Amino acid sequence: MNFLGELYTSFVWIPTAILVAALVLRLPTILRLWHDPLLRAVGGLLLLACAVFVSVTPSTIAWTNRVTGVPNISAPWVYSLLTAFSGSGLLLIIAWRGGPADRSAATRRARRWVISVYSGVIVALWVLFALADVPVERLRDLDTYYANTPFMREEILLYLLAHTVAVAITSSLVWNWVRADGLGTRLRCGLTFLAVGYGLNLVFDLAKFTAVTARWTGHDLDRLSTDVAPPVACLSAILIAVGFILPHAGQYLHDRRRVRLAHRELRPLYRLLRTVDGDGLPFLFLLRATPELRLVRRETYIRDVLLPLARHLDDGLRTRAYRAALRLGFPPARARALAAAVAILDAVADGERPAHRDGAASHPDTTELLREIGAVSRELRHPDVIDAVRVAAGPPRPEEAGAAEAAGAAEAAGTAEAARSAEADRSADVVRSAEAAGSFLPRRR
Secondary structure (H helix, E strand, O other): OHHHHHHHHHHOHHHHHHHHHHHHHHHHHHHHOOOOHHHHHHHHHHHHHHHHHHHOOHHHHHHHHHHHOOOOOHHHHHHHHHHHHHHHHHHHHHHHHHOOOOOOHHHHHHHHHHHHHHHHHHHHHHHHHHHOOOOOOOOOOHHHHOOOOOOHHHHHHHHHHHHHHHHHHHHHHHHHHHOOOOOOHHHHHHHHHHHHHHHHHHHHHHHHHHHHHHHHOOOOOHHHHHHHHHHHHHHHHHHHHHHHHHHHHHHHHHHHHHHHHHHHHOHHHHHHHHHHHOOOOOHHHHHHOOHHHHHHHHHHHHHHHHHHHHOOOOHHHHHHHHHHHHHOOOOHHHHHHHHHHHHHHHHHHOOOOHHHOOOOOOOOOOHHHHHOHHHHHHHOOOHHHHHHHHHHHOOOOHHHHHHHHHHHHHHHHHHHHHHHHHHHHHHHHHHHHHHHHHOOOOOOO
16 A cells, blocks of 8 residues: 555656646647637646646645645645636536537526535635644645544545535536547547546545545544545546547647648659659758648649649540540549549650640640549559550550541631631721710711
């Protein structure tokens, strides 16, 4: 038993550090959305939990007593922090249950009830301490040492009852939410840690109550209070902190992993287009930029290079490659990506930079190509599959080549005819405008 007490004293900084980490992770959101009662409750609960674990160490208790000059004044201070922590848990449950948009009279009434009751308990704790006679300083066993002392006995019982009621209600409601449908994996895991953490608080209270009751009946079970309850409280705080951290940190790590995978996915296409553009992204930018910014810049670079290159893609080859991929058994989405990869590799193999390529250029619809750069880049990791599709596509048939030439001639003729038609339309517009203007002039007799 003594080993557990010494272990708690030596490693009490662990739950404190985890609680501080949880508070730091949540703090930016809490400050940004301070009007949200749920976030305020989370921030208050984590802050009070940190204050409790800083205040309950024997060194802090001795320092507080010495600075104030009042023996055992740290007792009502710690009891008040623990009571406030209990009330903040209930406020969190009320805010969580109603949601940020809940402004109903019942919710406001429940919030006021919790604040009034637990504020009254804190005032009562200080009044009872002022009435009690506790001259001997006790750093670790004050609850059992003064269990039979008038007024201090009532104070110990009061803080334990307030804490027990709060954690029992909180644990019960959180367990109900864990079993609810529609929760994400990370949120369900976080709620499970919270439920177990609050459940361990009941073990803490049971150990304390048992030790104090034993004193009332003339027995000695002080070790339950001094050696069992503190490590249980330590473990409880760790689980509660993890419960708050897990959904937030899990979402953060998931987003960072998604960004890094997307950035890595675009690497083959980025490297291929660098052979066309020759520049790439600045090295110093890549060192300083965040992963999100690097992904955006890589996507922008690929689209900037791919857009002029797309005007020189062989649409006939792309169509043949798409049909060949379908014949080879690939689904339509992957067949489109493979066909685009074949056409891009063919255009890059020409060795001509799009910005300096001569001749008339078509203006194809590149919306789909630019939207699916990730899928195209993935296919570039499989050159053997691309080669198989290219071979299956084969060379253009004579009628396709003739149709392409005819289409080019028709496009040129159509362009000239469209120009002549536009010029005629403009001339007709001028004549009609002149006639319209003349109609407002006085006629000559």
